Amino acid sequence: MRIDKDLVAASATPLVLGILADGDLYGYAILKRVGELSGGRMQWTDGMLYPLLHRLERLGHVSSSWGTSEAGRRRKHYAITATGRAALADRHAQWSVVADTLRQVWESAPRPATVAEVWA
Amino acid sequence: MRIDKDLVAASATPLVLGILADGDLYGYAILKRVGELSGGRMQWTDGMLYPLLHRLERLGHVSSSWGTSEAGRRRKHYAITATGRAALADRHAQWSVVADTLRQVWESAPRPATVAEVWA
DNA sequence: GGTTCATACCTAGCAGCACAAGGTAGAGGA
DNA sequence: TCCTCTACCTTGTGCTGCTAGGTATGAACC
Numbered sequence: 597m598r599i600d601k602d603l604v605a606a607s608a609t610p611l612v613l614g615i616l617a618d619g620d621l622y623g624y625a626i627l628k629r630v631g632e633l634s635g636g637r638m639q640w641t642d643g644m645l646y647p648l649l650h651r652l653e654r655l656g657h658v659s660s661s662w663g664t665s666e667a668g669r670r671r672k673h674y675a676i677t678a679t680g681r682a683a684l685a686d687r688h689a690q691w692s693v694v695a696d697t698l699r700q701v702w703e704s705a706p707r708p709a710t711v712a713e714v715w716a
Numbered sequence: 717m718r719i720d721k722d723l724v725a726a727s728a729t730p731l732v733l734g735i736l737a738d739g740d741l742y743g744y745a746i747l748k749r750v751g752e753l754s755g756g757r758m759q760w761t762d763g764m765l766y767p768l769l770h771r772l773e774r775l776g777h778v779s780s781s782w783g784t785s786e787a788g789r790r791r792k793h794y795a796i797t798a799t800g801r802a803a804l805a806d807r808h809a810q811w812s813v814v815a816d817t818l819r820q821v822w823e824s825a826p827r828p829a830t831v832a833e834v835w836a
Numbered sequence: 837g838g839t840t841c842a843t844a845c846c847t848a849g850c851a852g853c854a855c856a857a858g859g860t861a862g863a864g865g866a
Numbered sequence: 867t868c869c870t871c872t873a874c875c876t877t878g879t880g881c882t883g884c885t886a887g888g889t890a891t892g893a894a895c896c
Contacts, residue, residue, distance in 0.1 A: 638817060767883085790845075
């Protein structure tokens with residue numbers, strides 16, 4: 597499943613903050629966690645995650661600290677802050693508004709034809 | 717309610733296509749319809765809608781034709797195409813994937829204890 | 837007649853962000 | 867030795883919403 601970039605952009609911040617709200621994690625593990633949670637249907641690139649984490653840190657939504665794995669590899673651990681939790685709640689509310697609106701058009705509209713039907 | 721621009725970007729295409737799937741409409745009316753459907757919580761600017769409509773037309777997802785209102789004002793009517801319906805179905809599927817994933821993190825995240833739980 | 841508001845369309849310039857592609861580096865296995 | 871996985875980072879490109887403008891008509895009010 598290919599997710600359009602604008603939808604990735606819209607969900608990236610709430611997803612990262614939501615994952616971190618469940619417990620501290622490091623970058624690479626967040627990448628794997630997104631794959632898990634979506635059943636493999638979402639596959640983020642690290643090229644979008646790391647800049648996002650830096651941005652969230654600059655905004656004060658997360659804090660970071662360097663650590664080391666048992667294997668001796670360096671890891672940068674991220675934790676959500678109080679500001680981050682507030683931002684998460686705000687994003688959640690926004691998402692609900694948009695999701696409610698979209699549900700209305702999808703319910704009222706005749707069922708969209710599937711790709712298979714169009715190409716049949 | 718202020719909706720972040722990335723969430724606007726993610727929902728704009730499916731919303732317009734969904735609205736047009738329910739019946740032909742002209743640009744300005746789409747703007748008003750979004751406000752209605754969202755209970756006034758979403759307020760699009762025309763500066764984002766018109767370029768979006770032109771883009772959707774260029775992609776073949778909608779078609780347009782000039783008309784005139786009873787009052788004599790010129791209006792550009794838009795209609796969804798078969799390709800547009802396919803794109804809508806695709807966006808709908810993508811949205812579901814992301815929404816399912818987000819629901820998981822929001823459910824798993826710790827939340828304040830309810831009064832009932834505190835007294836249990 | 838003049839002013840203001842709502843309707844109805846359009847565009848240019850700016851800023852933000854995902855993505856592709858590339859780099860650095862250590863650990864473990866074939 | 868070489869490859870893969872882990873684990874982090876940055877640069878350049880392209881797309882897109884937003885701000886801020888512009889154009890034009892009709893209706894309501896003074």
